[in-house]
Amino acid sequence: MxxxxxxxxxxxxxxxxxxxxxxxxxxxxxxxxxxxxxxxxxxxxxxxxxxxxxxxxxxxxxxxxSRFLEIGAQARRQQPIYEAGRPEVEDLAEETGEHASLSIEERGRAVLLHVAKGANAVNLDAYAGRPTPLHANAAGKVMLAHLPKPRIDAIIEERGLTAYTPYTITDPTPLKRELEEIRRQGYATDTNELVEGVKGVAAPILDRGEVVGAIAVGGPANRMRGERFEETLPDLLLSASNIVELNLTYG
Structure with missing residues (x-):
């Protein structure tokens, strides 16, 4: 370098x-x-x-x-995961009625590639290109969990663990424990960690064993609870991420 x-x-x-x-x-x-x-x-x-x-x-x-719109659109189309994942994001938004998104990790942050809003979705101020911290939302945490451990340490050192709400994890030790659990269960959740009143679920997208992105659903905390939050949405997201992975491999 x-x-x-x-x-x-x-x-x-x-x-x-x-x-x-x-x-x-x-x-x-x-x-x-x-x-x-x-x-x-x-x-x-x-x-x-x-x-x-x-x-x-x-x-x-x-x-x-508006030249930046042209540049951004072309940059997004050059990401293989965008074409592979966009239909699944749209389907998730329609099926859940919530806010669905596709993200990648870039320079130690989660960057939104595509966003779709279901019939009941609230405005989360999410848009293509928006960067968010890896440690404070489900999509970011699920990607962070699947990065090599030296890279995780480097991101924490460089980006820090800023508190966005009282529920944000700001200590590396509990964060790393949660990352281990995410790797074990295969998906991540966040509860009011980036925006109070908002919860999310995300699954990783892997290509030949390496994480290349994440697919997520987020919504108001009062709708993201119980069996829906703990089982239904994780199952939907794991199924969607598997389809995206197959599209990347064979598409």
Missing amino acids: SNRMPVKTTEVAFGVVEALLELGGARFTELVDHMDMPKSTLHDHLRTLESMGVVVKTDNVYRVG
Whole structure:
């Protein structure tokens, strides 16, 4: 692996994009104040990004352009698991009436590839491309559990175990005990660990023994309990993940 320092101009350019996303669009002066950089430098970056279609300017307000939608859509289609898993996610959403999703692990985080909402699904602010912490939701934990142990340790060291609710596991020791249990039973659950009032169940997607993703169902805690939470949904997800694995192998 190269130890060379990142290219500063690239970092700054992406910093401009992230600032525009954070601000929801901004005028030039607002962006100067927010980023605390020379006007001439910011102007040059904005002009370049605008010429590439990455940033657009309307009524003197700069916003992130739709070019990222094109880039994101193409990036997603290049993931074999997306085409293999999308139909199963749609079927799960329809059958359960809840929120179903397909995720991958990237750079120590769970990243949503596809989301489908059933008839009774609540708004979980989930969208394709959204990153979530591996330790605080079912999909993340089930992928974390199937990674090599040195990789698990490295992710915990790098990303930490941030508390998102009072129920988030923030101590490596109980987390690792739960990961062992997840490996044993074949699926993971989360109870109010990322968002209070929301519970989830997830199964891993394996390709030649290596975890390549997870398929999950989440919903309000009052509907995710008892036999449904402990047996019905895990069985549905394990069946769906098996189909995705077969699609990856033979599709």
